[in-house]
Amino acid sequence: MSTHESDIVQFDNVGLRYGTEREVLSNISFTLFSGRFYFLTGESGAGKTSLLKLLYLAQRPSRGAIRMFGRDVITLPRDKLPAYRRRMGVVFQDFRLVDHLSAFDNIALPLRVSGVREADLRGPVEDMLEWVGLANRADARPATLSGGEQQRVAIARAVIGRPEVLVADEPTGNVDPDMALKLMRLFEALNRLGTTVVVATHDLQLLRKVPDSLIMRLSKGSLLDPTGALKYPPRRSGGGGS
Secondary structure, X not given: OXXXXXXXXXXXXXXXXXXXXXXXXXXXXXXEEOOOEXXXXXXXXXXXXXXXXXXXXOOOOOEEEEEEOOEEOOOOOHHHHHHHHOOEEEEOOOOOOOOXXXXXXXXXXXXXXXXXXXXXXXXXXXXXXXXXXXXXXXXXXXXXXXXXXXXXXXXXXXXXXXXXXXXEEOOOOOOOHHHHHHHHHHHHHHHHOXXXXXXXXXXXXXXXXXXXXXXXXXXXXEEOOHHHHOOOOOOOOOOXXX
């Protein structure tokens, strides 16, 4: 991997309010570098989900500047947003699976949207089903899956296209500890391939599972010590084991 890592996301004094209420995010400034692994933590109500919505372009800020992939996305025309969103994978808290599609077809959806031929997508989808422990549930519809199984389908769908940025909102909230660790290893593997990963979690145990990660801490809509917590450190030298 190249030793040069460019910035892929920049927030500059971003604020967000819904309607006329007070800001839920205030003066948010940070830079995400390509190929790095970030955790976003904070108490319930700190603003984690709102910040993620800004990251995956589901919400425009009330003020401030956001640049992604070298472009000011706040002024980006709405018809250009889908192309940017396709460069990202998103794991939502509420999964957002397509009810009438099987687990296989939900996972295959990003590849089909991007034009991958049916003959070329079967192998990757089957491999992903195997990885998340759902090889025997490929034909199951979401309504017949448990919450943890739906979560794993949603994660597989988000990562199958090897997005440039992966945004995950509490991705291990509905799975047991063993599966949570396996999913974090999947995120790490994707990260080693060059994807920038942002995982929002209240589970502080997860932070110790990825020792080379950077931590963003939100409290009452503000980043705590953004210059210190998000200082850009060099990666550790030496051969990284898996």
